[in-house]
Amino acid sequence: MNKKFSISEGAISSHKCCLCGHLLSVAPIMSAGLENELYKCGRCNKVKCQTYTRTRLFEDVAQHLSFPCSYTPCDKKVAWGSVEKHERDCPYRTMKCPIYYHNCSDVVRVENLLEHFKDRHSKNIRPIDSIWELNIQFDYVFLTQIDNNYFLVYIMHLEEIFSISVLATGRSKYSNFSVKLLPSTDDKFAVYFDDLPVVRYDERSHCYMCIRKKCNEPHHPFAKRNSSGEIDLSAFASKLKKELIDSVKAPDGNLRYRITLKANETSSEHHGQPTEEEEEKEECEEEELCANISNIPADVNGEVLRRVLSCPYCMTYMAAPIFTCTIGHTICNVCRPRLEKCPSCAEPLGRSRNYALEEITKDARVPCQYDSKGCTFAGSTTKMYIHEQECSFSNLLRE
Incomplete structure (x- = not known):
């Protein structure tokens, strides 16, 4: 039976936008790469600064997560894709x-x-x-x-x-x-x-x-x-x-x-000002979406996140350090010394790293790749790398 992935809130909050200080909860998420850990969230998308690369793999993971509101004491958990809208209308919203x-x-x-x-x-x-x-x-x-x-x-x-x-x-x-x-x-x-x-x-x-x-x-x-x-x-x-x-x-x-x-005497829809009924409907849909995040079928949730957290070259789970090409594709630390070009797009591989994805792999609990054969082990990607070398169910796959 396929196990679901789980990611701690600590991994979500470990990296924040280097400009506004908010969580990386609004797309697009851009990385400065190289040897620093600078990220820019979608709230700051209009701010022109140094060259950034979009971290699409982090966004692929984030769409399966819920994020806390930026304004205290709001305790609402908001689904990826709804964060910016919620923060715009949050009753606890602050402004300078x-x-x-x-x-x-x-x-x-x-x-x-x-x-x-x-x-x-x-x-x-x-x-x-x-x-x-x-x-x-x-x-x-x-x-x-x-x-x-x-x-x-x-x-x-x-x-x-x-x-x-x-x-x-x-x-x-x-x-x-x-x-x-x-x-x-x-x-x-x-x-x-x-x-x-x-x-x-x-x-x-x-x-x-x-x-x-x-x-x-x-x-x-x-x-x-x-x-x-x-x-x-x-x-x-x-x-x-x-x-x-x-x-x-x-x-x-x-x-x-x-x-x-x-x-406005006409429908509020044309001016972006929802009626009370429309506002209530939007809130219900948002709450339902956020609640369903934890109920995504294991095979869907697991397969998507397995792809995101796996090296595209050797197909094993990645652990820190995770390197990226100039486009933003990832490669694991084992395969990086063997390759000069990205296996996904053939762009040159440099020293850039995906620190946000590294933080997620530290706390994420992922299932063994042989879970469909009966293995019930789950752990971090680092532990999984060691486990899969000795997993008894790997022999069943060969047979």
């Missing part, structure tokens, strides 16, 4: 204060964002659907609230582009907003912008310091200039021409704003 350009480095739970602003940044709280008078020469980040939902309003003046964006910190029925710009002295002249999209806030993409090229966070994609020479504001909703703003601003640079949020 968006006013950190004023030297505020606090990390705040999203549900406590209003209390934090009241305590540290009370001047940056503004009521929605009211007139705000501001000077166009400066940038602003405000917090506003409606129906227990928090929104960040970014008002930025960047070269020839003027941007007003409304960013939802969580799920919300408000999918669009409108802006009315008024001169400070006369209401007869105004500029309207209607049906601008409300964007879901992402700390990495909507970092004010990144836009100003002053960010020191290693896991943030630093703002770069696109081919036209303009600041890249692709993550933001609205980019307004400076000429329109100049037509209504006062001589001293003051301008009055009136921002109105609009609820």
Whole structure:
């Protein structure tokens, strides 16, 4: 009878993303290779850095595992492929204060964002659907609230582009907003912008310091200039021409704003804002998927992981050190000295190692390759290498 593989939580948590510090639980998982143990998770996929190789074998193992949420005290175990979605909507989700350009480095739970602003940044709280008078020469980040939902309003003046964006910190029925710009002295002249999209806030993409090229966070994609020479504001909703703003601003640079949020009257599916029924269904499907991970049939689970943890050349289980080619295919430490090229793709074999897979093989309990003949032994890949040399059931296979 085929035994199932088992992998300890210690093996899962032993390696983390070198940029954001989270577990390697979001694809693609990239390895820097060579003699270091640097890995980059899929959350940091947009961050450009040194050359990385995708560790597909680790991903093959990970899809059979469940991972803990990154936010404490959340104790939910999440299936591979659902981690990023869960963390985006986790009730314990935290975020770095968006006013950190004023030297505020606090990390705040999203549900406590209003209390934090009241305590540290009370001047940056503004009521929605009211007139705000501001000077166009400066940038602003405000917090506003409606129906227990928090929104960040970014008002930025960047070269020839003027941007007003409304960013939802969580799920919300408000999918669009409108802006009315008024001169400070006369209401007869105004500029309207209607049906601008409300964007879901992402700390990495909507970092004010990144836009100003002053960010020191290693896991943030630093703002770069696109081919036209303009600041890249692709993550933001609205980019307004400076000429329109100049037509209504006062001589001293003051301008009055009136921002109105609009609820989505059509199906929430089109705007990425699920209804309560859709949200409940998603949670049930996620829980069922996570629960079924431990119930994968032994022959399916075992054969997939047997392939992943076996050397493609000698077909025996691999143990540390596990080497890789330039593409990312693995080779065991016994076969590596005998080969110059990868048996899977013929690419050169170097000194790069798959440290994440090595950690898994240390704690993984794998079945003997002769389990179909009746062998019941299970152990680490290192013990299995020794056992299979002497396994009494190997003679049955030869017969």
